[in-house]
Structures are given as structure tokens and as C-alpha cells.
Amino acid sequence: MATTQDEIVLYHWHQSRSTMARWMLEEIGQPYRVELVDITSGQQQAPGFLAINPMGKVPTLKHGATIVSEVSAIACYLADRFPEAGLAPAIDEPRRGPYLKWLFFAPGCIEPAVIHKAMGWPEARRGTLGWGSYDDTMKVLADAAINAAPWLLGEQFTAADVVVGGQVRWGLQFGTIPKHPALEAYAHRLGERPAFKRQMQLDGAGG
Ligand SMILES: N[C@@H](CCC(=O)N[C@@H](CS)C(=O)NCC(=O)O)C(=O)O
CATH class of the missing domain: 1.20.1050.10 (Glutathione S-transferase Yfyf (Class Pi); Chain A, domain 2)
Structure with a gap:
């Protein structure tokens, strides 16, 4: 699970809520890497993954030194971190x-x-x-x-x-x-x- 600086890694399972995080990444258009966490065979309980997300849940996102889990938090993070994608109203807009x-x-x-x-x-x-x-x-x-x-x-x-x-x-x-x-x-x-x-x-x- 080694990551390079600023690399975006999605800890993911393809039949799960994590598909929303991947959709968001596709909307953002930045390169990212997927690490499959097979939640059907218990990989979410591996100590290495629990160190990243103690809930043992996908999706979990790692971007450089930032780790963020929870679908909505990931979507919010990506939209704010990559404003050029235009996926969030600015912080001072009424919307x-x-x-x-x-x-x-x-x-x-x-x-x-x-x-x-x-x-x-x-x-x-x-x-x-x-x-x-x-x-x-x-x-x-x-x-x-x-x-x-x-x-x-x-x-x-x-x-x-x-x-x-x-x-x-x-x-x-x-x-x-x-x-x-x-x-x-x-x-x-x-x-x-x-x-x-x-x-x-x-x-x-x-x-
Ligand atoms: N509140 C979390 C829910 C994530 C979640 O429940 N993910 C499920 C897959 S849909 C999971 O990882 N299940 C594995 C487990 O709980 O062991 C979110 O919004 O991201």
C-alpha cells in the first residue's frame, strides 16, 4: 500500500458505496489509482487498512498525506481540492x-x-x-x-x-x-x- 507524494489512491470495492467516490474521481478528471479492498473476504479488517480507516469501510481516499473517508466527505474534499473541475459553488456564494x-x-x-x-x-x-x-x-x-x-x-x-x-x-x-x-x-x-x-x-x- 505504498503511495507516492500527492498521488490519489482510492481504497475501493466495485460493488459498494465506493462507486460514488469513483464516479466523483471521474468527474474531477485527475489521475488516481485504485487499491481494491475485497469486503466480501474481510480485507477491510486487515490491520494495514484499519490503520487508514478504523471503521473498516470503503470508500477511503488517500491524497498525499490526507486521508478522508465517508462518501460525502470524499466528494466535498475532491470538489474543494480541485476547484478547476467546477463541482462546488465557491465558499462565499449563496448556493x-x-x-x-x-x-x-x-x-x-x-x-x-x-x-x-x-x-x-x-x-x-x-x-x-x-x-x-x-x-x-x-x-x-x-x-x-x-x-x-x-x-x-x-x-x-x-x-x-x-x-x-x-x-x-x-x-x-x-x-x-x-x-x-x-x-x-x-x-x-x-x-x-x-x-x-x-x-x-x-x-x-x-x-
Ligand atoms: N458511511 C460510510 C458507509 C461506507 C460503507 O458502509 N461501506 C460498506 C460497503 S457499501 C463497507 O465498506 N462495508 C464493509 C464492512 O462494513 O465490513 C460512507 O458513507 O462512506
């Missing part, structure tokens, strides 16, 4: 607010709402759930897709589309997000992006 909201909404609301529902766990009082309720979260998501023109923040495709869009595509595919014409149209637009197609091709070939 930075909704941009950050969506980056956190994906892991903070969409993902737990979907998993809670898919596991059939009992409903809890909405005030105790960070995502309120599955139905509210799905409504906010569908409204966002209705208003996407064509992306969450308007004309500019951003890292927020990678993390929210990744959840939407996955949820529609596995039936954990209800079908809605606007969500399906948004998912289709995402699927037409060249970077997304490259990620699909690379990961379809096994990494």
Missing part, C-alpha cells in the same frame, strides 16, 4: 448553503430513512429521528428532482448530485425509493454523464 445541505442530507437523511424502511424497523416518533420520517424525506427528494434544472443547484452539476444522485439511482434500482417521474428523469440524466459511464464501465470490469 454554497444548499450545496452543503445536500451533501449532508444524503448520508444524514436519505440513507438512514431508506435503510430504516427497508429493514422493516418499527416507526419511531418523528422528532426522535434525524430524518423525520421516510415519507417526508422521500417528498423532499421528489420535490428536489422536480425542481432540478437540470441539477440540484441549477445549471451547475456539483458533488451534491453525485452523493444524492447515487442514492437516488441505487434506491430506484432496488425499489427502496418510490418511483416518481421526476426522480426517474433525474436518474436518467445522471446516467448520461460521461464520468458516470466511465465509472460503470470500470467497475463493471471488476475494478
